[in-house]
Structure formats: structure tokens, C-alpha cells
Amino acid sequence: MVRLPITKTPKVYVGGAFIRSESARVFPLRDAAGEFFANIPQCTRKDLRNAVEAAAKAGPGWAKRTAYNRGQILYRLAEMIEARAGEMADAIALGGATPAAAAREVAAAVDRLIYYAGWTDKYEQVLGNVNPVAAPFFNFTVTEPMGIIGVITPDEAPLLALISLVAPAITSGNTVVALASTRQPYPAILLGEMLATSDLPGGVVNLLTGFRAEMIPTFATHTHLRAISAVVNAAERKALALGAAESIKRTIMLKAEEKRDWFATTAQSVDAIRDTLEYKTTWHPVGA
Amino acid sequence: MPTASVVKKSSRASQRFANRVGRRAPELIFGDLWAFDPAPESADPKLKPRYNLFINGKFVAPKGGKYFDSINPANERKLTEIALAGPADVDAAYAAARRAADGVWGKMPGRERAKYLYRIARLLQDRAREFAVAETLDGGKPIKESRDFDVPMAAAHFFYHAGWADKLEYVAPGRRVAPLGVVGQVIPWNFPLLMCAWKLAPALAMGNTVVLKPAETTSITALKLAEIFQDAGLPPGVVNFVTGAGDVGAAVLNNATPAKIAFTGSTEVGKIIMRSLAGSDKKMTMELGGKAANIIFDDAPLDQAVEGIVNGIFFNQGHVCCAGSRLLVQEGIAEKVLAKLKTRICSLRVGDPLDKNTDIGAINSREQLTKIRALVAAGVKEGCAMFQPQCVLPPKGFYFRPTVFSGVSMSSRVAREEIFGPVLSILTFRTVDEAIEKANNTSYGLSAGVWTDKGSRILKMSTELKAGVVWANTYNKFDPASPFGGYKESGFGREGGRQGLLDYCKLI
Numbered sequence: 001m002v003r004l005p006i007t008k009t010p011k012v013y014v015g016g017a018f019i020r021s022e023s024a025r026v027f028p029l030r031d032a033a034g035e036f037f038a039n040i041p042q043c044t045r046k047d048l049r050n051a052v053e054a055a056a057k058a059g060p061g062w063a064k065r066t067a068y069n070r071g072q073i074l075y076r077l078a079e080m081i082e083a084r085a086g087e088m089a090d091a092i093a094l095g096g097a098t099p100a101a102a103a104r105e106v107a108a109a110v111d112r113l114i115y116y117a118g119w120t121d122k123y124e125q126v127l128g129n130v131n132p133v134a135a136p137f138f139n140f141t142v143t144e145p146m147g148i149i150g151v152i153t154p155d156e157a158p159l160l161a162l163i164s165l166v167a168p169a170i171t172s173g174n175t176v177v178a179l180a181s182t183r184q185p186y187p188a189i190l191l192g193e194m195l196a197t198s199d200l201p202g203g204v205v206n207l208l209t210g211f212r213a214e215m216i217p218t219f220a221t222h223t224h225l226r227a228i229s230a231v232v233n234a235a236e237r238k239a240l241a242l243g244a245a246e247s248i249k250r251t252i253m254l255k256a257e258e259k260r261d262w263f264a265t266t267a268q269s270v271d272a273i274r275d276t277l278e279y280k281t282t283w284h285p286v287g288a
Numbered sequence: 289m290p291t292a293s294v295v296k297k298s299s300r301a302s303q304r305f306a307n308r309v310g311r312r313a314p315e316l317i318f319g320d321l322w323a324f325d326p327a328p329e330s331a332d333p334k335l336k337p338r339y340n341l342f343i344n345g346k347f348v349a350p351k352g353g354k355y356f357d358s359i360n361p362a363n364e365r366k367l368t369e370i371a372l373a374g375p376a377d378v379d380a381a382y383a384a385a386r387r388a389a390d391g392v393w394g395k396m397p398g399r400e401r402a403k404y405l406y407r408i409a410r411l412l413q414d415r416a417r418e419f420a421v422a423e424t425l426d427g428g429k430p431i432k433e434s435r436d437f438d439v440p441m442a443a444a445h446f447f448y449h450a451g452w453a454d455k456l457e458y459v460a461p462g463r464r465v466a467p468l469g470v471v472g473q474v475i476p477w478n479f480p481l482l483m484c485a486w487k488l489a490p491a492l493a494m495g496n497t498v499v500l501k502p503a504e505t506t507s508i509t510a511l512k513l514a515e516i517f518q519d520a521g522l523p524p525g526v527v528n529f530v531t532g533a534g535d536v537g538a539a540v541l542n543n544a545t546p547a548k549i550a551f552t553g554s555t556e557v558g559k560i561i562m563r564s565l566a567g568s569d570k571k572m573t574m575e576l577g578g579k580a581a582n583i584i585f586d587d588a589p590l591d592q593a594v595e596g597i598v599n600g601i602f603f604n605q606g607h608v609c610c611a612g613s614r615l616l617v618q619e620g621i622a623e624k625v626l627a628k629l630k631t632r633i634c635s636l637r638v639g640d641p642l643d644k645n646t647d648i649g650a651i652n653s654r655e656q657l658t659k660i661r662a663l664v665a666a667g668v669k670e671g672c673a674m675f676q677p678q679c680v681l682p683p684k685g686f687y688f689r690p691t692v693f694s695g696v697s698m699s700s701r702v703a704r705e706e707i708f709g710p711v712l713s714i715l716t717f718r719t720v721d722e723a724i725e726k727a728n729n730t731s732y733g734l735s736a737g738v739w740t741d742k743g744s745r746i747l748k749m750s751t752e753l754k755a756g757v758v759w760a761n762t763y764n765k766f767d768p769a770s771p772f773g774g775y776k777e778s779g780f781g782r783e784g785g786r787q788g789l790l791d792y793c794k795l796i
Contacts, residue, residue, distance in 0.1 A: 067769075068444060068447070068448070068768075071447065071451065072447065075406060075447075111399060114399075114402065114403070114406070115399070115454060117451065118402065118450060118451020118452065118453075118454065118455060119451065119455070120451075121448060121451070121768075121769050122448075122451060122452065122455065122458075122769070122786075125769065125785065125786050126458050126786075138747045270455075270458065284743055284744070284747060285743075285744040285747075286744055286747040286748050286751060287744045287745070287747075287748050288720040288721075288744075288745050288748045
């Protein structure tokens with residue numbers, strides 16, 4: 001007799017736990033051939049608010065970790081993904097990518113994490129500085145993470161784009177609530193499992209699945225999100241910008257209608273880290 | 289009368305209470321009343337009976353076939369034997385380094401070089417306790433230091449520099465950087481593994497290959513690190529270790545292949561090396577001796593300062609180039625500081641380096657012990673007041689009691705010469721300007737310490753002190769992200785941070 005395999009129930013990773021949507025809604029995910037694969041949680045604005053709460057709880061602790069510790073944890077996450085690269089590649093291939101392309105995307109995502117792991121204890125040495133003011137003061141500028149960052153990912157490169165947007169934000173000690181690709185949500189579900197087995201504290205990265213149209217208005221208006229890093233179309237940009245105006249939220253918006261090479265080294269930079277930082281300048285007198 | 293007696297009673301009670309408030313808590317000095325049970329660290333250091341040279345990714349016997357003994361300075365027993373490299377071995381090491389630089393390492397994308405360095409950091413973390421025990425056996429430092437400082441800091445250096453390998457465009461803004469090629473490095477015996485990491489990590493991150501000579505008394509952890517390089521799959525020839533004494537060091541430094549020489553050691557030897565390299569066009573970095581001033585102002589938190597003084601001079605038996613060996617105390621608090629310091633020193637535990645309770649371990653070698661004894665004798669002869677606790681020293685091995693000289697003048701040898709042992713010289717000052725004058729009155733300029741509650745004074749002192757590192761209300765703090773190196777005769781170049789990488793590249 002043929003053994004019937006156990007299928008997995010996809011759950012989203014929020015606050016270090018695996019949950020279904022509070023709405024109990026799901027949408028079916030089909031593979032490239034159109035066969036049913038699994039039901040994916042269709043998260044709501046309430047789920048988003050819960051995720052922001054989880055991110056808020058995790059934030060101070062994560063930001064207080066030493067830069068070295070954050071670097072090691074990001075590296076550990078890369079170790080966890082590399083070790084399950086085959087499984088992740090299969091998840092990407094569900095969306096129609098060839099096995100080779102899927103494997104390439106996983107490798108690039110791992111390398112991207114390693115790249116940002118290396119930045120944790122270096123970006124301050126590049127972005128901060130001492131200012132030679134014309135008075136007997138020691139004046140220096142350092143950076144601080146903004147807080148909770150909302151991330152909205154594009155449909156293409158479902159793992160690599162997600163990592164490319166999330167990693168620079170958490171490198172400096174921000175926490176993230178991210179909306180995964182609607183068309184290809186399964187790599188984000190799997191990433192949640194890898195996050196759970198990395199040493200990243202629960203709540204630092206929260207991954208939601210669902211429909212953009214339902215979620216973007218809440219991303220736009222939630223005042224506890226200090227910045228939005230998103231790949232969005234013209235209408236979405238307008239909605240996010242309007243919402244951002246209400247609480248002077250920072251927006252880093254890439255145009256969804258432009259083609260973007262997520263694999264290129266230009267898709268990673270210290271500027272992406274800077275996008276979710278505040279500068280703080282301190283004056284201190286010098287004298288005996 | 290009953291009322292009167294009540295009043296009397298209560299007034300007696302309040303008097304007792306008043307006494308208690310005014311009285312200082314009794315000092316608890318148990319001396320030798322109770323012996324501590326030994327608490328030896330028992331992890332296996334996994335030493336081989338014999339260590340060969342590490343050339344081109346393999347352990348190879350020296351062409352001359354000679355070996356020398358490596359002993360445990362804590363008990364003078366032989367630990368293992370180490371290959372004695374000859375000129376032909378050094379040539380072979382450089383040939384391997386040249387091939388690796390031209391063939392693999394120099395061309396490899398930084399992103400991939402980074403992965404090797406990350407692997408090395410992780411594998412070293414895995415074997416941290418084993419390395420700590422080996423380091424303590426070989427060099428004599430207390431296990432709590434090798435376990436909590438040397439080994440984790442060495443791993444941190446590899447991890448930090450790994451992250452730079454693919455970000456080199458940020459090292460010199462506006463310029464592009466390229467590796468120098470092959471680098472020759474000679475390191476000292478005070479932090480054998482850590483110095484290896486300080487030297488190798490930035491050189492490798494930048495894309496150079498290396499021939500390194502560890503100190504002859506402490507070669508073991510470098511050769512154990514070579515095992516990790518093999519496990520990490522580091523391409524052959526990227527790092528080569530040649531072992532032996534000064535003549536091997538001279539062969540490493542004077543070879544024609546390296547584009548750059550990095551040396552950590554005494555100022556005396558540094559000068560010899562600079563003379564021998566004059567006219568060779570080799571780049572150099574020199575991390576040499578020190579005679580750091582640790583300056584205590586009268587508004588300093590004294591108990592914290594005393595801990596800082598003790599850490600500053602007795603860390604690693606005082607075998608530290610940046611040791612706070614000159615204590616400058618503001619006159620008004622000098623007596624109080626000396627009294628507190630004496631009490632604190634009496635509770636330091638000197639003895640078996642492998643014991644987890646040991647504060648001061650073994651002096652690295654008989655030769656170094658002789659040097660320390662000679663300089664301390666000179667201090668006594670010059671009329672400085674010497675204080676040593678009467679702790680019991682183990683019968684075998686090289687040990688020296690923590691020693692404090694007070695009433696030291698600026699001209700005294702113990703105030704001018706680097707002792708490189710657990711010996712502190714105390715001088716006093718009255719004003720900020722006098723503290724600066726005295727602190728800078730030395731040919732060295734590696735580090736300094738400042739203890740005061742006043743932030744503006746810390747920054748004023750930091751501005752005026754001619755030293756590469758200034759610690760404020762702390763001492764002997766190190767981090768891969770923090771550049772380290774000296775002014776004046778303490779050398780040039782920096783190790784660690786963004787600045788440290790600049791010493792291993794050329795700008796194009």
C-alpha cells in the first residue's frame with residue numbers, strides 16, 4: 001500500500017509563534033500546474049495590528065543587543081536557510097521558477113543575509129562621525145534604529161526581495177512587519193520556520209500573508225510603524241504617502257512598475273540600512 | 289523612676305545606632321585562614337606530541353629536521369615539541385603564499401573570502417574551551433582570561449573582518465583599494481592566539497596572503513588554528529606558519545617576497561627591524577612597547593578606579609604592551625588610593641593558571657622573570673617604597689608577586705622602562721596640566737587611562753594625551769571594531785576598525 005504523505009498547514013510567523021489569521025480566512029495556493037498545494041492565511045488589519053504589537057515588544061531588546069551579537073544572529077539565520085536550501089528552492093519553484101533559478105535565488109538570499117550580517121558592527125563606522133564644530137565641544141553624530149518598519153514585498157523573487165527589504169532594517173536593530181508576495185507566499189511561510197530556528201528573538205521579524213488591497217491601507221495609517229519600505233505601484237504609493245502624512249512616517253518606496261534586478265550587488269548597500277535610521281547628534285564640553 | 293530609665297534606655301539605643309552609622313564596615317581579610325579548594329579547568333587541550341610547520345595547507349617537517357621543546361611556564365614541564373624552521377622553510381612558506389596570492393586568494397571575490405573567515409570564526413567558537421586550555425598551558429595566563437578574553441576576542445576578530453571583505457569600497461572613501469600581496473608577520477608571546485587573529489584577519493579580509501611567525505615560547509595555539517584552517521577548507525598557502533626564535537623572525541622579515549611587514553613586540557626589536565628594512569620599500573606596521581599612564585583624579589569613583597588600576601597592571605601578569613604601569617594619582621587622594629590598592633592586591637590569587645580562581649598566573653618564561661626581577665631590584669635600589677603581598681607561590685614554575693612601588697620619581701627606571709610584568713609604579717600630581725605633562729613625558733605613547741567624574745575633563749585629557757588609545761573610567765578594553773595602536777616609539781599603524789584595514793591595502 002502506498003503511504004499517504006502528511007501535508008503541512010501553512011501558518012504565518014508572528015511574535016515568534018505560528019498562527020492562522022484571526023479572521024480564520026484562507027486562500028488556496030496552487031502550484032505552477034494548477035494543482036491545489038495548500039491554504040494560505042488571508043491576514044487582516046487586525047493581524048497586522050497584532051504583529052505591530054509583537055514587533056513593539058521585541059524592539060527594545062533587539063536594539064540593545066550588541067552589534068556583534070546581531071551580526072552573529074543574522075549569520076545564524078543564513079546558516080539555517082543554507083541548510084534547508086533544497087526545501088526553500090522547492091517552495092520558490094512552486095511559483096514556476098526552474099529548479100536552477102530557484103536554487104540561485106536561495107543562494108543569493110543567503111549571501112545577502114551574510115552581507116548584512118557583516119554590516120551590523122560597521123555601518124556606524126561609515127555613517128556616523130565626529131563633527132569639528134568651531135567651539136570647545138566634542139560633537140558627534142551616531143545613528144539609531146527608527147523602530148518598527150512595515151515592509152511590503154513585490155511578487156517577483158519572493159524570497160530574495162523579502163530578504164533584501166527585511167535584512168537592512170533589522171541589521172541596525174529595527175523590527176519588521178512584512179507582507180509577503182500574494183502570488184508566491186509559500187517561501188515566506190518557510191522562511192518563518194527558519195527564523196524560528198535561528199537565534200533571532202521572536203517578534204523581530206513578523207511575516208504576514210494576504211491581499212495587498214486589504215492590508216496596504218492599514219500599513220499606511222498605523223502610527224506605530226515608523227517607516228514603510230515597499231515595492232508598490234502608483235496607486236499604492238499614493239495611499240501610503242497619504243497615510244504617512246498623518247504621522248510623518250518615513251517612506252522608502254520602490255516602483256513596482258520598474259523592472260528590478262534583485263540579484264545584482266546594487267540591490268544591497270549601506271544606504272538601505274541608512275533608510276531606516278535616525279541621526280542623533282550630541283554636544284559635550286571639552287575642558288579641565 | 290521608671291520614665292527616666294526608659295529615656296536612658298532609648299538614649300543608649302540611639303547612641304548605639306549613631307555609632308553604627310558613623311562606623312565603617314569591618315574589612316574582611318581572611319588571608320590564608322582558609323585555603324581555596326583547587327578548581328582546575330579540565331577540558332582536554334588536545335595537544336599533539338609534536339607540531340610541524342604549516343606550509344601550503346599542510347603540516348610539514350622542517351627541512352633541517354630540528355625541533356625545540358615548548359614548556360609549561362606554570363610547572364616547567366614539557367608540553368610538546370615545535371618544528372624549528374630554517375631559511376629554506378621560510379622560503380617555501382613565502383613561495384606558497386605567493387602562489388596563493390596570485391592564483392586564488394587575491395582574485396577571489398570579497399564575498400567568498402568573507403565566507404572562509406566566517407567559517408574560521410565559527411570553528412574557533414566551537415573549540416573555544418579547548419583552545420583556552422591550550423593557551424593557558426602554553427603561555428601561563430589564567431584560564432579565566434584565556435577563556436573569557438583571548439579566545440572569544442580572537443573569534444570576534446575573524447568575524448568582524450569577515451564582514452569587511454565584501455565592503456572594502458567603504459574603507460577609503462573616494463579611492464579603490466587593492467591587496468598588497470604577500471605579508472610577513474611576527475607576533476609576541478603575551479596574547480599568542482589573539483595576536484594571530486589581529487594580524488591575520490585584516491590581512492586576509494583585504495586579500496593578502498601571509499607568512500606568520502609565532503613567538504617561540506607560545507606557538508601551540510597558532511598551530512591549532514592551522515588545524516581549523518584545514519577544517520575550514522582555506523586554500524593552501526593563504527596562511528603559513530613558521531616557528532622558531534629570533535633568527536626565524538629575521539628570516540621572515542628580511543625575505544624579499546613580502547610587500548609588507550607587520551610586527552608586534554618590543555620597541556628595541558622594532559628599531560632593529562626598521563634599520564634592517566631601511567631602503568627595502570616594504571610597508572610596515574609596528575605595534576611596540578608602552579609605559580601607559582593611568583591617571584586618577586580626586587573626583588574619581590575610587591573603588592571603581594582601584595579595580596581599574598588592578599585590571600590595568602595585573603591583567604595577563606602585566607605582559608601587556610598597553611598595561612597601565614604608571615599610576616598617576618592626584619596628591620589629595622594618594623594615600624587613600626594606595627591603602628585601598630594594597631588591600632585589594634592582598635586578595636589577588638597568584639598561582640596555577642589552570643585554576644579558575646587564579647587572578648595572576650605564571651610569568652611567560654624564565655628569561656622574562658629574570659628581566660622583571662632585575663628591574664624591580666633597580667626600583668628598590670633607587671629608593672622607591674616596594675609593597676608585595678605575602679602570598680605563597682608554587683614551588684615550580686615562573687611566578688612573581690604583584691608589586692607596587694610608591695614614592696616613584698619621573699626619572700626612576702621603574703617609571704621610564706617597560707617592565708612587562710606585574711609591577712606598578714605610583715607617582716603623584718597636583719593639577720590637570722601637571723598630569724598631562726607627566727603622562728606625556730615618556731618616549732612611548734600607546735595608551736592612557738583617565739579616571740574622573742567630569743566628562744569635560746575626560747575629553748580635555750583625551751585631547752592632550754599623546755597616546756593611541758585613551759580609556760576613560762575603564763581600562764584594557766578591546767574590540768575588533770576599535771582601532772588599536774600607538775604614538776611615538778610605541779609604533780605606527782592601527783589594528784582593528786576601519787583604520788586597521790588601511791594598513792593592509794594599497795590605494796589605487
